[in-house]
Amino acid sequence: MIPGAMKKHQDLLAFLRSQKMRVTPPRRLLLQFILDHSNRRLSIREIQEFMGAQLRKADRSSVYRNLETFERLGIIQSLSFPGEGRRYQYVFDRKVRHFYICRSCGKANRGDERLFRRVEAALKDIHGFAKANLSVVFYGACSKCRKNSPTA
Amino acid sequence: MIPGAMKKHQDLLAFLRSQKMRVTPPRRLLLQFILDHSNRRLSIREIQEFMGAQLRKADRSSVYRNLETFERLGIIQSLSFPGEGRRYQYVFDRKVRHFYICRSCGKANRGDERLFRRVEAALKDIHGFAKANLSVVFYGACSKCRKNSPTA
């Protein structure tokens, strides 16, 4: 377990309770795993493998249901990546929560803070709100693919 | 078949060929269906039902493979909607290609052109490009859900 993650884990359990959600073994475990790998986009495969390998393992269906729950609460953001299926990423207290996904080669990048702020500002100007836990996803062609095909 | 869609259908077949893709019965049919319902987000269920119901029907796997192909080429954009799974929408020559998805209630809205232009401009300023067939997706809480929960 990564140092500093302990505090976050406790915070998130408190957050869950504040949302009237129960703290159960499957949820603790899943949250732990997501936090310990908060810098990666996790595949359902590795999540399920971890959850199944634990002593007190959780059923497949519970894992799916909890991922859905966590996403609804803004703890994680799931996205489909071309060629590698759906992936889950921790976003709860991230300053930057936007992603570029190349439709052509499937490569994904994280954005910089400046762009994220600009997009937030535009959203606020035009629709009158700045949101907590907003995520933004751009689908397009990466610079490499743009060079190869003028259509992209 | 919707009037005016005929031309588009032909154009897209030409586009496919320009991308060195073959024009096959499953592709014609799928494209037809997507164009005839270009204003809706189609579920895989209704797509498969249509494809299967046709005289010259296409296999499930071919439908999935072609949806993937069409998405890679920027003809459609697929998105996962909370509570209703993945949906497919025609975006090829749309002026506005962004979506708001509420993580809490799953409702989705189309955006207005002004915001889309602002976001495009920000992207160009900061990353130096304006993309053809860019799609932008916002995940957050809709106004209704924001009222109900201060956390969202």
Place this chain on the structure above:
DNA sequence: GCAGTTATTGCGACTTGTTGCAATAAGTTG
């Protein structure tokens, strides 16, 4: 702590989605 309430779990049956492969047919060349 104990009893009561009910969200969450695990299970099983089912549906949806993926993949390798051999057969097919779209496009190309002469």
Place this chain on the structure above:
DNA sequence: CAACTTATTGCAACAAGTCGCAATAACTGC
């Protein structure tokens, strides 16, 4: 309009994901 090349298809076996339901256990209130 053949003959050829190879992308695409349908199929079948498999893997991933969903859903209703009865059992369980997390929280609440006393």
